Amino acid sequence: MSKLRLLLCLALCSVTAFAQAADTRVELIPMPAQLTRADGSFSVNEQTPIVVPPGDAAALHAANYLVGLAEHSRGLSLQVRESPATGAAITLQRDASINNREGYTLDVTPKGIRIAARDDAGLFYGAVTLWQLLTPNGRRGEVSVPSLHIRDEPRFSWRGMMLDSSRHMQSVEEIEGLLDQMAAHKLNSFHWHLTDDQGWRIEIKRYPELTKIGAWRDGLNEQSDQSPQRYGGFYTQDQIRHIVAYAAERQITVVPEIDLPGHAQAAVASYPELGVTGKRPPVSPDWGVNPYLYNVDDPTLRFVENVLDEVMDLFPSTYIHLGGDEAVKDQWQASSAIQAKMRALGVKDENALQSWFMGQLGTYLNQHGRRLLGWDEILEGGLPASATVMSWRGSKGAIDAARQGHDVVLSAAPDLYFDNVQSDRDDELSGRLPPISLAKVYGLEAVPKELNAAQAKHVLGLQANVWTEHLPTISHVQHALFPRLDAVAEAAWSPVAKRNWSNFLSRLPAQFVRYGQQNINVADSAFAPVFELDRNAALASGKARVTLTNQAKYGALHYTLDGSTPGLNSPLYSKPLDVTMPGVLKVATFAADGSALSASRQRALDTDSLLGRNSGELVNCPGSDFTLRLQPMPDATSQAPAYNVNIFDACRLYRQARLDGVASISVQAARLPRNYALAHEAKLVKSHPASTPHGELLVHQGNCDGPLLTTLPLPGDGSRDFTLEGPLLPRQGVHDLCLIFTAPTNGPLYAIDKVTLIPGQVAKAAKP
Numbered sequence: 001m002s003k004l005r006l007l008l009c010l011a012l013c014s015v016t017a018f019a020q021a022a023d024t025r026v027e028l029i030p031m032p033a034q035l036t037r038a039d040g041s042f043s044v045n046e047q048t049p050i051v052v053p054p055g056d057a058a059a060l061h062a063a064n065y066l067v068g069l070a071e072h073s074r075g076l077s078l079q080v081r082e083s084p085a086t087g088a089a090i091t092l093q094r095d096a097s098i099n100n101r102e103g104y105t106l107d108v109t110p111k112g113i114r115i116a117a118r119d120d121a122g123l124f125y126g127a128v129t130l131w132q133l134l135t136p137n138g139r140r141g142e143v144s145v146p147s148l149h150i151r152d153e154p155r156f157s158w159r160g161m162m163l164d165s166s167r168h169m170q171s172v173e174e175i176e177g178l179l180d181q182m183a184a185h186k187l188n189s190f191h192w193h194l195t196d197d198q199g200w201r202i203e204i205k206r207y208p209e210l211t212k213i214g215a216w217r218d219g220l221n222e223q224s225d226q227s228p229q230r231y232g233g234f235y236t237q238d239q240i241r242h243i244v245a246y247a248a249e250r251q252i253t254v255v256p257e258i259d260l261p262g263h264a265q266a267a268v269a270s271y272p273e274l275g276v277t278g279k280r281p282p283v284s285p286d287w288g289v290n291p292y293l294y295n296v297d298d299p300t301l302r303f304v305e306n307v308l309d310e311v312m313d314l315f316p317s318t319y320i321h322l323g324g325d326e327a328v329k330d331q332w333q334a335s336s337a338i339q340a341k342m343r344a345l346g347v348k349d350e351n352a353l354q355s356w357f358m359g360q361l362g363t364y365l366n367q368h369g370r371r372l373l374g375w376d377e378i379l380e381g382g383l384p385a386s387a388t389v390m391s392w393r394g395s396k397g398a399i400d401a402a403r404q405g406h407d408v409v410l411s412a413a414p415d416l417y418f419d420n421v422q423s424d425r426d427d428e429l430s431g432r433l434p435p436i437s438l439a440k441v442y443g444l445e446a447v448p449k450e451l452n453a454a455q456a457k458h459v460l461g462l463q464a465n466v467w468t469e470h471l472p473t474i475s476h477v478q479h480a481l482f483p484r485l486d487a488v489a490e491a492a493w494s495p496v497a498k499r500n501w502s503n504f505l506s507r508l509p510a511q512f513v514r515y516g517q518q519n520i521n522v523a524d525s526a527f528a529p530v531f532e533l534d535r536n537a538a539l540a541s542g543k544a545r546v547t548l549t550n551q552a553k554y555g556a557l558h559y560t561l562d563g564s565t566p567g568l569n570s571p572l573y574s575k576p577l578d579v580t581m582p583g584v585l586k587v588a589t590f591a592a593d594g595s596a597l598s599a600s601r602q603r604a605l606d607t608d609s610l611l612g613r614n615s616g617e618l619v620n621c622p623g624s625d626f627t628l629r630l631q632p633m634p635d636a637t638s639q640a641p642a643y644n645v646n647i648f649d650a651c652r653l654y655r656q657a658r659l660d661g662v663a664s665i666s667v668q669a670a671r672l673p674r675n676y677a678l679a680h681e682a683k684l685v686k687s688h689p690a691s692t693p694h695g696e697l698l699v700h701q702g703n704c705d706g707p708l709l710t711t712l713p714l715p716g717d718g719s720r721d722f723t724l725e726g727p728l729l730p731r732q733g734v735h736d737l738c739l740i741f742t743a744p745t746n747g748p749l750y751a752i753d754k755v756t757l758i759p760g761q762v763a764k765a766a767k768p
Contacts, residue, residue, distance in 0.1 A: 026133070026148065027132060027133075027135075027136045027511070028129060028132050028133070028507065029132070029185070029486050029490060029504070029507055029508075030186060030486075030489045030492070030493035030494045031490060031494045031498045031503075032129065032152040033151060033152045033153055033155075033494065033495050033498065034150065034152065036148060036149045037146060037147070037148050038109070038146075038147040038148060039147060040147040041108070041110065041144045041145055042088070042109065042110055042112060042144070042145050043143070043144050043145075044076065044134060044142065044143050044145060045076070045141070045142040046076060046142075048078060048088070048089060049078070049081055049089045049090070050063045050066065050078055050079065050080045050089065050091075050092070051080075051082075051083055051084075052080060052081075052082055052092045053082070053084075053092075054082045054084075055082070056082075056092075056094070058120035058123055059092040059093075059094075060080065060082065061249065062115075062123040062124045062126070062127040063090075063092055063127065064080060065124065065127055065128075065249075065250075066090075066127040066130060066131055067079075069128075070131060070134055072517070073131070073135050073514060073518070074134055074135055074140060074141070075140035076134070076141065076143070088111055088112045090112065090114075090130070091112065091113070092115045092126070093114065093115070095116035095117060095118060096118055097118075098116065098118040098122060098153075099118070100122070100153035101118065101121055101122065102119070102121040102122055102125060102153060102154050102157075102188075102251075103117065103118070103122050103151075103152060103153030103154075104117040104122035104123065104125055104129075104150075104152055104153075105117070105150060105152070106126050106129055106130060106148075106149075106150040106152070107148075107149050108133070108145050108146065108147050108148050108149075109147055110147065113130065113145065115127060115130060120251070121251045122153075124183075124250070124251050125152070126152075128183065128184060128186060129150065129152070132510075135510070135513075135514055135517075137510060137513060137593065137595075138595070154186065154492065155461075155492065155494060156459070156460060156492050157188075157461055158188075158189050158409050158460035158492075159186065159187045159188050159189060159462070159463075159488075159493060160187060160188075160189035160255075160461065160462070160463030161178070161182055161187055161190060161191070161464050161465075161481075161485065161488075162192075162193060162257075162411070162464070162465040163178065163190070163191070163192060163193065163477070164196075164465075164466060164467045164468040165192065165193060165235075166193055166196035166199045166201055166266075166468075167196065167467065168468040168469075168472045168473075169199075169201060169232070169233050171474075172235070172239050172242065174474040174477075176243070176246055177474070178190075178477070178481075179246055179247050179250055180250070180518075181481075181485065181518075181520070183251065183252065184514075185486065186489060186492075187252070187488075188251055188253060189255060189461075190247055190252050191321060191465075192254055192256050192257060193467075194257060194258065195214075195257070195258050195267065196263045196265075196266065197263050197283070197284040197286075197290040197292065198217055198265075198285070198286075198287070199214065199215055199217060199266055199283060200214030200215050200266040201215060201234045201235055202234065202235060202240065202256070202258075202311070202314075203236050203237050204306075204307050204310050204311075205237070206306050206307075206310065207270070207271065207307065209270040209271055210267065210270045210271075211234040214266035214267060214270035214283060215233060215266070215283075216232035217231050217232055217283040217284065217285050218230060218231075218282065218285060219231045219285050219634055231635050232283075237314060240315075244314065244315060244316070253317045254317060255315070255317045255319050255320070255321055255373065256311055256320060256321065257322070258304075258307060258308070258321070258323070259322070259325070260322055260323055260357075260361075261293045261296075261324075261327050261354055261358075262289075262290075262293055262323070262324075262325065262326050262327030263290070263323060263325070263327075264292050264293055264294050265283065265284045265290045265292040266283045266284070267294070268292045269281050269283045271303070273300075274295065274300050274303060275292055275295060275331075276292075276295050276331040276334075276338060277331065277335075285634070286675045286677040287634070287675060288678055288679070289326045289677055289681075291330055291331055292331070293327055293332060294357075295337070296338065296341055296353060296356075296357050297337075297341075301357075301360055301361075304361060305364050308320065308361070308368075312365075312370060318369075318370060319370070319371050319373040319388065320370050320371070320372065320373065321373045322358060322361055322372055322374050323375060324374035324378040325374075325375035325376075325377050326377070327354060328679045328680065329351075330679075332353065338353070341353070347381075349381075351380045352381040352382070354377075354378075354381055355378070355382045356381075358372065358374060358378055358384075359382075359383065362383070362384040362387055366384075366386055371386050371387070371388060372384060372387045372388070373387070373388045373389075373390060373409075374387060374388075374389065374390065375389075375390050376389050376390065376391045376392060376393055376396075376397025376400075376401070379397060379400055379401060379404075383406070385405070385406075388401075388406060388407040388409065389401035389406050389407070389408045390408070390409045390411050390463070391410055391411060391412060392411050392412060392413050392417075393412075393413065394412050395412055395448045398410050398459065399451060401458070402448075402456070403451070403455055405458070406458060407458050408458055409461055409462065410446045410448075410459065410461070410463070411462065411463040411464075412444075413465075414432070414434065414436055415440060415441060416441070416444070416462065416465060417432070417436070417467065418436070418464050418466050418480045418481055418484060419431050419432050419465075419468070419469065419480060420432045420434065421433060421435045421436075421480075421525075421629055422437065422479075422480070422523050422525035423551055424616060425616060426614040426617055427601075427640075428616070428629060429479050429480075429523075429640075429642060430471070430628075430629050431470050431480065431628075431629050432470065432628055433627040433628070433644070434625075436484070437525075437526065437551055437552075438487055438525075438551070438552060439526070441484045441487040441491075442487035442490070442491070442499075442501055442504060444462070444487075444488075444491055446462040446491060446492070447459045461492055462488065463488075464481070464484070464485060464488045469634075470629070472631075472634075472635055472636060472637060473639075475521045475639065476639065478520050478522065479521050482515060482520055482521075483508060483511065483522055483523070483526070484523075486504075486508065486511060490504060505554045506592075508591075508597075509591035509595045509597065512591075512596075512597065513595055524589075524597060524599055525551060526550065526551045526554075527552055527554065527555050527589040527598040528551070528599070528601055529548055529550055529557055529588070529601045530548070530551065531547075531548065531587075531601075531603040532547040532548075533546045533547070533605075535610045535656075536656060536658040536734055538581065538610055539607065539610050539658050542580065542581050543579065543580055544578070544581055544583075544605045545576050545577070545578050546577045547576045548573045548577070548587055550589055550598070554597075555590060555591055555597045555598075556572055556573075556590045556591075556592070557572070557573040557587055557589055558571065558573065558588055558589075559571055559573055559585060559586060559587045560585075560586045561583055561584070561585060561586075563584060563586070564586070565586065565588070565600050566586055566587060566588040567588075568590060568594055573587070579605050581605050581606055581607070582604075582607075583604075583606070584603070584605065585602065585603045586600050586601070586602040587600065587601055587602075588600040588601070607759065608756065611657075611658070611662070611757040611758070612756040613754065614754050615641075615642070615643045615644045615751065615753055615754065616629075618652040618653060618752060618755070619652070619653045619655060620646050620649070620652070620653070621651035621652065621704055621740075622703075623686070624684070626646055626648055627646055628645050628646075628647060629642050629643070629644050629645075630642060630643055630645050630749075630751065631643075632670060632672060632720060632721075634675055641670075641753060643670060643672070643751035643753060645672065647678075647685070647749060648681075648684050648686060649685075649686040650688060650740065650743070650749065650750050651686075651738065651739065651740045651741070652738075653737070653739070654736065654737040654738075654739065655736055656734050657734065657736065657737045658734050658757075659728075659731040659732060659733060659757070660733065661759045662728060662731070662759055663728065663758060663759060663760035664725060664727045664728055664757075664758045664760065665699060665726060665728050665757055665758065666724070666725045666755070666758060667697060667723065667724040667725075667739070667752060667754070667756075668721070668722075668723050668753040668755075669697070669722055669724060669750060669751065669752055670720055670721050670750070670751045671718075671720050671722075671748040671750060672748060672750070672751050673748060673749070674746075674749045685745050686745075687744075687745050688741065688743070690742040690744070691711075691742065692714075694713065694714045694715065694716040695741060695743030695744075695747075696712055696714055696742050697712040697714065697724055697739060697741055697742075697750075698710075698711055698739070698740045698742060699711075699712070699737055699738070699739055700738040701731060701735050701736075701737065701738075702735055702738070703738065704740060706738065707729070709737070710726045710727060710728050710729065711726075712724040712725070714741070714743065721753075739752065739755065
């Protein structure tokens with residue numbers, strides 16, 4: 001159990017009533033379109049019936065869903081009955097005057113609660129809203145719901161989340177859990193990424209090799225870098241039908257993605273005749289952009305159409321996503337057969353050929369009552385009139401598509417790419433940098449300002465993407481999603497005028513308690529304490545002046561200096577702290593209702609700690625801002641350790657090192673697999689030639705071409721983790737240190753876990 005999860009569970013027993021002000025202090029996410037408070041309240045207990053119209057199956061389903069939620073999170077056992085509405089009860093009714101199919105009204109008076117909607121979706125969302133009203137805190141049993149009137153409907157019709165199951169799979173039960181969370185956030189589009197270079201995850205009965213071969217890759221063993229470890233699996237058609245039905249019961253449409261013409265290596269590994277070269281590659285163990293494409297022969301088109309027949313049989317969604325992204329055209333350019341096909345078709349270049357290929361499949365989908373959806377690269381050579389664009393390379397694709405009359409879903413990187421970490425903290429889980437904060441996601445606007453009113457109508461909505469190269473387990477996925485998914489939900493559902501960052505933050509404590517009840521690994525990155533201090537001044541004076549804050553600038557920071565875990569009775573931070581060294585400062589963040597917003601973090605304040613830098617505290621050397629936060633193995637199931645690594649340049653900077661009295665350096669390091677397919681970006685990888693058989697770590701003063709302070713040879717025993725130690729040439733004052741790994745770029749990556757400068761008697765002749 002994570003530290004935050006433990007604190008959340010403890011908080012359930014200690015939450016106090018939160019004063020409710022005006023109409024904005026109702027603990028709802030996303031915020032309804034209209035909400036008006038009134039005097040009074042209605043108490044819901046186990047004697048309160050839920051009443052639905054006789055014979056209304058959808059109302060009965062919504063009522064039973066509410067029963068399950070209330071039982072799990074509030075301990076309330078509510079009963080449903082089919083009868084006309086009478087007396088003090090929760091009633092679900094139809095109202096033909098509500099125009100939006102997902103819209104509803106919810107009224108709470110001292111006499112009862114009424115949910116009304118025209119369509120099934122509205123009744124369901126009304127029930128979800130009522131569940132949140134029943135869970136404003138972590139208490140159990142009877143609850144008093146304030147009187148109010150809600151009239152609600154979504155801003156956008158597409159409110160999505162994409163899950164990549166190709167790089168790393170999730171179990172059916174884990175996907176069900178994510179669908180439950182989507183429903184709780186009123187998200188309605190589950191984009192399921194099922195095929196890629198690293199694995200084919202959907203059973204196609206006509207082509208069994210797709211899962212016999214394409215669903216499995218050889219990686220590296222957790223225990224030994226030398227022994228291959230088979231990774232993979234797939235979803236049977238029965239499992240897929242179950243997931244589609246499970247989602248439909250929660251008003252969620254599952255949109256499958258079969259990626260083409262690129263990201264095809266698993267398919268070509270299964271059936272080499274689909275590729276350009278005719279040779280069988282392995283299913284890729286490498287992340288990134290692999291070179292394998294489908295060819296454009298008629299048999300390949302028939303193959304894809306046959307696959308789509310089974311896909312359409314499994315997924316009733318209007319949209320079928322066909323990818324279209326990152327199709328590196330090298331193989332097409334080098335193929336005489338492909339070039340001959342281009343001449344026969346009269347297309348001018350490979351982008352136009354991709355457009356033709358996608359157009360054939362788009363027409364096929366149209367003939368079956370479906371529509372093509374693709375990443376914004378499908379714009380590059382033109383696309384069918386009925387195609388919808390998912391804009392991921394910023395908002396430009398959305399702007400271009402809408403101006404051309406195409407519907408569009410905003411799914412822009414990096415703001416909506418949740419494999420980007422949530423903060424630059426050194427205890428973050430694996431993922432990409434730069435961090436995408438909760439505030440940044442909340443501030444996202446789906447409709448680009450460059451569009452006029454008519455063009456803006458083509459924006460269907462927005463979607464968060466969870467790519468899983470660096471998120472190997474469901475715990476990683478949850479940590480990446482929550483609470484940023486709350487921000488997405490509000491951006492997708494609530495009117496612009498209802499969105500307010502401060503108010504949103506005030507509603508998150510109740511949501512964190514709900515997450516704790518559901519055993520969700522929610523990230524506390526936005527609220528985790530940040531320790532700010534001048535390390536060198538502390539080293540010189542023996543006293544550390546520490547300023548405490550957090551990313552969201554929200555919550556009460558309580559601290560201790562006696563080694564105990566901070567609680568509500570611990571001192572409240574209000575101004576910078578002066579701590580006499582050595583000491584240990586522990587801090588946690590709490591909401592105004594007393595619930596925990598972050599787990600406790602600690603900062604050791606002593607010479608050894610202040611002379612050290614952890615992986616996340618080092619920065620890239622000049623020339624490249626690319627950073628990944630990696631675990632030791634690509635398919636690791638643990639959450640730590642994780643290292644910040646630039647795969648283009650094995651060089652890190654230790655900023656502002658105080659070198660007075662420093663005699664030597666200790667570097668805890670790790671070897672990581674170099675499993676990255678970089679395509680045309682491979683030329684950007686910087687080589688640092690080695691002087692010894694296995695390479696070395698060079699430590700330079702200042703710039704990376706500054707004086708060489710020491711050379712630390714790398715071990716040749718193949719160990720994954722190792723420590724390098726050696727003397728430094730004596731230096732005075734404060735300087736940057738540049739740490740460069742020299743080793744062949746076709747070998748492993750090298751990562752730094754921690755660098756520590758060690759005081760002592762300075763060596764007179766530390767030879768580099």
